[in-house]
Amino acid sequence: MPRYSAPTRDTRFIINEMLDLASYGDLPGFEMASPDVTDAVINEGGKFCAEVLAPLNQSGDQEGCTRHEDGSVTTPKGFKEAFDQFREAGWGTLSQPEEFGGQGMPHVLGFAFEEFVSSANQAFGMYPGLTNGAVSALLAKGSQEQKEKYLPKMISNEWTGTMNLTEPHCGTDLGMIRTKAEPQADGSFAITGTKIFISAGEHDMADNIIHLVLAKTPGAPDSTKGISLFVVPKFIVNEDGTPGERNGVACGSIEHKMGIHGNATCVLNYDGAKGWLVGEENKGLAAMFIMMNAARLGVGIQGLSQAEVAYQNAVAYALDRRQGRALTGPAEPDEQADPIFVHPDVRRMLMDAKAFTEGMRALCLWGALQVDLTHKAKTEEEREQADMLIGLLTPVIKGYGTDKGYEVATNMQQVFGGHGYIEEWGMSQFVRDARIAQIYEGTNGVQAMDLCGRKLAQKGGAAIQAFFKAVGDDIGAAKGEDLGPLAEALEKALGQQQAATMWFMNNAMQNPNHLGAGAHHYMHMMGIVTLGWMWLRMAKVAQAALAAGTEDKAFYEAKLATARYYMDRYLPDAGALRRKLEAGSDSTMALGEEGFATAA
Amino acid sequence: MPRYSAPTRDTRFIINEMLDLASYGDLPGFEMASPDVTDAVINEGGKFCAEVLAPLNQSGDQEGCTRHEDGSVTTPKGFKEAFDQFREAGWGTLSQPEEFGGQGMPHVLGFAFEEFVSSANQAFGMYPGLTNGAVSALLAKGSQEQKEKYLPKMISNEWTGTMNLTEPHCGTDLGMIRTKAEPQADGSFAITGTKIFISAGEHDMADNIIHLVLAKTPGAPDSTKGISLFVVPKFIVNEDGTPGERNGVACGSIEHKMGIHGNATCVLNYDGAKGWLVGEENKGLAAMFIMMNAARLGVGIQGLSQAEVAYQNAVAYALDRRQGRALTGPAEPDEQADPIFVHPDVRRMLMDAKAFTEGMRALCLWGALQVDLTHKAKTEEEREQADMLIGLLTPVIKGYGTDKGYEVATNMQQVFGGHGYIEEWGMSQFVRDARIAQIYEGTNGVQAMDLCGRKLAQKGGAAIQAFFKAVGDDIGAAKGEDLGPLAEALEKALGQQQAATMWFMNNAMQNPNHLGAGAHHYMHMMGIVTLGWMWLRMAKVAQAALAAGTEDKAFYEAKLATARYYMDRYLPDAGALRRKLEAGSDSTMALGEEGFATAA
Incomplete structure (x- = not known):
């Protein structure tokens, strides 16, 4: 089985030494992130991912998710129990606001942990990951009532969240969506339409799933200026906050994909489902972009994650597997052959991976700090500077990070030769899982145009x-x-x-x-x-x-x-x-x- | 289902115009390859691949091969019947010598056809492809008796062939192999050992399988200078040329792989199997390299093949799928959106693919001509020149061709966005199948060292x-x-x-x-x-x-x-x-x- 241990030494180096997080100690939330707390979170988080999530990665890939006749979906064996542990340990609450039950720690820590989760088990990590995206949108655009109703349960991971953008005929061009939102007498909307490629769209790990859905109200402009955002819970929430009546949204099928088999990628059919407007009518795209920007950084981290775990396995294999001799003469003459680690072309691939993963980790954590500074820096000037830089670099982190992450995962598979191509060693899965990150949350071509255009x-x-x-x-x-x-x-x-x-x-x-x-x-x-x-x-x-x-x-x-x-x-x-x-x-x-x- | 049509117009352009094959008409075999014959072979060959082999590609991927308790292996539905048609049409005989039942046509035609086969169905193409490799080695190093016994049936594809190099602990470094060959009183050898990653190692499509196996005779030097090549038929051939007694070689298991699911990648266990020395004792590596060089060119063609079929599908999708508007203003203002073909980043990916596939096709067919000229050119000087050039360029065709082929297949998948990641559209399979070509027949790192070292x-x-x-x-x-x-x-x-x-x-x-x-x-x-x-x-x-x-x-x-x-x-x-x-x-x-x- 493939190995994984969280690269905590490097994470601590970046946070404590390169970013010098302690020097921001007088900003809100940062006072909690003293070096000893930071180190403890990183070490414990790394341990959790390596010990609880990583062992389910390969089995989750092999088993995949199953949709049953009634539309319910079963996640791979062990996922539900692991998510219980995840929830109980409060890992989802790290960087969320204290007002809604979060720990209010800097995003730097949340991002560091997200890398570990995704390296250990990308398909699993998408369930809380998508929830984070939905939380961002509700935090930014939801009414106070919506926030109070949904956020505490989502932040605690009792409930999970989803993003519903894509329809069969449109993904990138959201102005074309056809899902309808008919206003109802009680102030809600009846949502009808089909959404596809909905990650974590249906599963058996949480008591409720809070879908955020783009739809069009009657007479809305036929463009991106005519789409609105709705919150559509799987179970309509009772007055007392418990999940109540089943809503009119159902999983029609799950996709057979190249990778991330452990995540249920659903076709969701909305049939007059009850939804509530989030933010203003026809301003759904702006709200969606808040989710999207958070998600894009998360996807960039996935590029890093798969490169990192593939790299760790390739290093171990290169030190273990013996073929041929060093060009400069036998390195271990008493053995029948040298470890392939001695070959410059193998070393080139390992160094290329090391240079990427460590550089990309630094960039992601630096980016997380900018996210924090956007809200928390002392002066308006510093806040603006941080906002500009992270806005500019988000498409680079997503686009370059995932292109290069896939390339590195592929090269690390190459180190294994034929053993990399068979599923047994797990290297194929890293490549197949890494591939999606170049595509979702806006293809890398879309990222490039976001950057340049x-x-x-x-x-x-x-x-x-x-x-x-x-x-x-x-x-x-x-x-x-x-x-x-x-x-x-x-x-x-x-x-x-x-x-x-x-x-x-x-x-x-x-x-x-x-x-x-x-x-x-x-x-x-x-x-x-x-x-x-x-x-x-x-x-x-x-x-x-x-x-x-x-x-x-x-x-x-x-x-x-x-x-x-x-x-x-x-x-x-x-x-x-x-x-x-x-x-x-x-x-x-x-x-x-x-x-x-x-x-x- | 994904589409494929053989790019016969381009193939004819390269053969008739760029290479001007007719100008070689006075060389042996080339007289048969007049432009009208060439065109007919290309057009008919392309049609066969598109109509018979391509429809089995996706189903073959989904179904894979099955090993039964008795060690027998079933290929995916339709493969056996397609192979019957392949055999009846004599496609395997194109460029093989007339002496053993081949048509004696130039390799240029054989290579052109091989591209079509591999685009249509790479996993299927490996069954006759590996047979070609084994035929090359027997032609070069087999005794007259061995040639007469095996070649006619292999060239006609009544029987298929395999290459047995890799063992669990060694692939690249063949000096380390452990499979033993004990000399027997009757002049044969008893072969014992385990070979892995044997493509087309066991299947239900032919009456016999002729394994070429590297093994060590007693007391042989503990290096590549101590390996010998043996021919080990699945069924020992009777005096009358029919398959007789079952030999001591059995498929222990088949691998679960990232791609080429339709090809049975076997662990083969040799337990005192009867084998016969091919060529001289301890000179097995040289014989193996003859197979290998032929195979490496074939693998380079696979890089082209997967890029080509992925490209064809991406062009069709880009012309059909509508998202967004051209940067220079709506191209089709009456439609809700323009085809994604208008977007420069999509066009860049398509042009990149077109530039590769057409350039690589030219290189592969030019290379095939060099293979022919190596044997058939009029002067010793021309023969040497051709031999030098194709020897030099074989690792480039294999190494660069498959690296870039995989990259192109990946980019073509990218054109599909999310639809590229689900298996339904077939783009994932092209990427997964293309990946192996960078690894087998010597990883691309090995190719680079062959070239430079x-x-x-x-x-x-x-x-x-x-x-x-x-x-x-x-x-x-x-x-x-x-x-x-x-x-x-x-x-x-x-x-x-x-x-x-x-x-x-x-x-x-x-x-x-x-x-x-x-x-x-x-x-x-x-x-x-x-x-x-x-x-x-x-x-x-x-x-x-x-x-x-x-x-x-x-x-x-x-x-x-x-x-x-x-x-x-x-x-x-x-x-x-x-x-x-x-x-x-x-x-x-x-x-x-x-x-x-x-x-x-």
Whole structure:
């Protein structure tokens, strides 16, 4: 069976040393997150995921979910009991507001834990994960009554939540949805329509499921300006807060998917189900985007998660499996062969994974801190800065993080050779599970357009300028020191991104296809620069620790070596991506339908 | 259900126009391959694959193979009947020697057909495909008696063949095998041991299965110099050529795999099975490499195949699925949304796929021609040139072709959004099936080392110099013409490869890890340059056809546009790969085992 242990040492390094969370101790909620509390949460959370959730990952994949004739759905063996333990330990409450039963801790801790959950068992993690998304939307847009009715039970995980956007004919283009919401005399709405691809849409692990559903009221505009958000509980909640009458929503079928078999991906049929408007009529998209942005960060973390667990298994296998000899002569002459760890191509794949997972972890936790600062920083200026940066980087975290996460999972499977392809070793599952993260919550093409079509231009480019300044300042401070070579390599890559940004500015107005054809390249380029920035920051901390005579020398030296690897092997792509982007859209868009004909 | 139609127009373009097969008409076998015969074979072969094999692809994936208590294996419904049709039509005989019942046609035709088979149904195609590999080894190394006994029935596909290399503890490092071959009084050997991952190892579609097995005779050296090749039929062949007594080889289990479910991947237990030595004792590896080289080209074709069928489905979906509007304004204002084909990021993925599949098809068929010329060209010099080039490019075709094939299949799945992730649409299967090609017949890391550690240095670098000259000559001829920009872009990329080659020469002697850490990058760089070369050649033919006033203008204009796309979006990676390679192995190899510790 595949192994997993939470990378708590690295998480603590990022939180305590790179982000220096203690220095924010005077902000609300942060006072609870002292280093000893942080360490305890991380260590206990890691233990829970490794011991309770990870052992159910492969069996959950093999067994999958089962829909019964009555529309009920059974999750894989052990999931229900594990969710009971999850609920009892209060893991879902970590970063939720105290007002509704949460612990009010910084999101940094919530994100750190989310990584562990998803590495241990991505399909399982989606049940509380989707609940978090629904909680965000209700917190932001729900009425006080709705909040009081739903949030405490959702935050405690007694109930779970879902997001209902997609319909058979539309996913990305939500203006086209057909689900209807007819106003009723009692102020509720009757919801009728079909939603598909609803993760955690029906299951046997909670007493109620709170669906958040996009639908159209009569006469609403035929565009995204005509969609409204509704809360539709599986069981209508009684006055006393208990689940009451069964609502008119049912699981019509569950999908057979490439991966995340342990999560029930449902077709949900709404047949006059009772729903209540969340926020204003026709303003559903804005509410949905609140859920979506939280969810996109969570999905970015999934990219990290699958890369991490695949990496751990590949390292163990590379140290154990013996084939061939080191190119520089036998490393273990008494054995019949050397561990494949000695082969530079295997090491290249492992280093590539290490450079990604540690850099991406730093980026996700830094991002979580920005989420916190958006609400909690002392000055309006700091709050705005954090909001701009996390808005800008959300599509990068989701898009680059999951593209690269899938690539890393695939490479780690490659380390296993033929044993990676059979299901027994679990590597196939990591790849199959990782694949969905590039698709859901907006495909990575949609992320690229969110970044380039919306975020770059917002407020006259203020966000991207703030990003360039933040990275540039850290480069400036590091140049001339021992980190000079790293800083200079990153500066070159940053320069490529700045030039590409300028190219967009000068060309996309005249022909927006130039932007569309280069957006994916830009997103990857920005991902490479951003992880490089994180590596520069980590290297700086590592260098200081070594200079101060740390006892944990191996850890910090590995950080410096991995930072060098990153500069050597990741940054060169920035230049190639710029050249592709600056080629523009002419050859991309040259052919019409007939140019793609493949018939005889 | 997913669609497939054989891309016969493009195949005919490459064979008749780019390769100008008719110009080789005075070579043995080529006289039979006149353009009208070639066209008929391609068209009929394409039809057979589309109509008989493709409809069984998805059902074969869902059903898989079943092993019964007695060790027998049932293939998915319809496979047996399809194989009967395959056999009756004589598709397996196309490029096999007439002496043993083959049609003696050029390999170019055999390869063209193999692509169609594998696109239509990769799992099915492996049954005759592995047979071809076994036939190659017997042709090259078998005794006349062995050839006469086995080849006619194998070539006619009455019997199938397998390759038995891997054991539980060793795959790449064949010097470690433990399977024993004890000499018997009658001149045969008793084979005992366990072989794993044996594709097509047991099934219900043929009267006999001819296993080629690597094993060690008593006292053989404990290295690759001590392995011998044996032929071990499932049923021992009677004097009259009919299958007789059941031999001591049995299927112990079949693997549960990520994909190619329709192919039975077996654990084969040999328990004193009767086998006969093929070729010389202790020279088994050389014989195995003959099979392997043929198989590696076949696997490269699989990379193309899955990319092609995934591409065809993605084009159809992109033209059908409506979401959002073109960035330049509604393309079909009367509809609620435009087809996603209008979006530049979708078009980028489709163009990327088109540029790969057409370039890779050209490379595979050009490669097939080299295989033919190796044996059949008129002068020794031409034969040597062909042999050098195909030897050099085999790991590139296998390694780059399958890496990129998997990437393309994944991108085509991405075009489908959520519908790509559910099994219903078939896109997941293309990705899962494509994945194996990067692993078997030598992982792509092994291919990279074959290229850089062996092929580059052979005969003082004669092969790579011949390659540089061939590409350089075509660039020289194209410069100054209308194709100048293409030629110049390719020249730059070729220059990057030449510089990287020089860097290896100057650095790898001193530290072989520099070679190992850069080999994979080099293989990709060479793949990019080689496909660019094919695009230059195709563009030249297309330009001439347009100048001559062809009636099929759209086809040739699409070739030119795709060539431009290739130069814009593929070639820039050559420079980045060179920079990574020239960073050397220091940062890749810096960390020991403790540097990869992930525990707390």
